[in-house]
Amino acid sequence: MPERGTAPALSGRTVIVSGASSGIGLATARALSRHGARVHGLSRRGGDGPFNPHICDVTQPEDVTRTIDQIAAGAGLDAVVLAAGTNLADRHLGQLSTGGWQTLIDTNLSGAFHVFRAALPHLRRSRGDAVFISSVSALWPDASGPAYQASKAGLTAFARAAALEEHRNGVRVSVISPGLVDTPLLDRRPQPPEPAQRAAALHPDDVARVCIFMLSLPAHAYIPELTILPAAIQALGDT
Numbered sequence: 001m002p003e004r005g006t007a008p009a010l011s012g013r014t015v016i017v018s019g020a021s022s023g024i025g026l027a028t029a030r031a032l033s034r035h036g037a038r039v040h041g042l043s044r045r046g047g048d049g050p051f052n053p054h055i056c057d058v059t060q061p062e063d064v065t066r067t068i069d070q071i072a073a074g075a076g077l078d079a080v081v082l083a084a085g086t087n088l089a090d091r092h093l094g095q096l097s098t099g100g101w102q103t104l105i106d107t108n109l110s111g112a113f114h115v116f117r118a119a120l121p122h123l124r125r126s127r128g129d130a131v132f133i134s135s136v137s138a139l140w141p142d143a144s145g146p147a148y149q150a151s152k153a154g155l156t157a158f159a160r161a162a163a164l165e166e167h168r169n170g171v172r173v174s175v176i177s178p179g180l181v182d183t184p185l186l187d188r189r190p191q192p193p194e195p196a197q198r199a200a201a202l203h204p205d206d207v208a209r210v211c212i213f214m215l216s217l218p219a220h221a222y223i224p225e226l227t228i229l230p231a232a233i234q235a236l237g238d239t
């Protein structure tokens, strides 16, 4: 039987990655570049990579829209990966301030909304993809803090609703929920993990690989949500 459907080549596709200056976003932007995509990274630091970095704060909707429209004015936009996110050291209820709560909601939830909304008209034109980087913290309680967990649960719920509405417009919307990933985000824990736990965590490249897999699926196939865990930690119930 012949193979059904043709996996779209990533080569030549224009992809925006938010949070591309570090961790999962950086690994994904690099991996997409290696696959020949034209990659544009959004972050406050910019940085350099084998892709085009843009200084853009995702909490600022006008900046986000201006930046995304400028990028898409070139060769359109085929996909967006929403990886910008943060957490706080003062994350537990005894220390969590109103400002801290607001920062996490503004960045992790509203920031993703601003990026997705700005990308959407371009994705409808290209019948493109959006991949949200949520977290297992959206799925079960853990030590990441109530504000982080609320922001990620909101993000997953938003992505599910966007998927329901936008698939009829040809936009494929997916969520990746990683467990512990060894990135600089872990340095923001009240007690950063020991080297042994970091070594047992996922590597950002593991998440990038899942992202490439999802974006490479032929249009008739769809993975709504995918959870990826470090086999030696959360897969054993150690959160």
Ligand SMILES: NC(=O)c1ccc[n+]([C@@H]2O[C@H](COP(=O)([O-])OP(=O)(O)OC[C@H]3O[C@@H](n4cnc5c(N)ncnc54)[C@H](OP(=O)(O)O)[C@@H]3O)[C@@H](O)[C@H]2O)c1
Residues within 6 Å of the ligand: 018, 019, 020, 021, 022, 023, 024, 025, 026, 042, 043, 044, 045, 046, 056, 057, 058, 059, 083, 084, 085, 086, 107, 108, 111, 133, 134, 135, 136, 177, 178, 179, 180, 181, 182, 183, 184, 185, 186
């Ligand atoms: N590490 C984990 O264990 C883990 C597990 C599950 C899910 N996640 C999620 O994965 C995503 C990436 O996290 P990571 O672990 O790779 O952390 P990271 O290394 O700290 O990277 C976070 C990225 O988000 C960007 N960012 C933060 N605030 C921003 C803002 N206001 N505007 C634009 N960019 C902003 C940062 O860039 P600038 O600072 O340059 O702006 C950086 O590029 C996050 O959404 C996180 O919640 C992480």
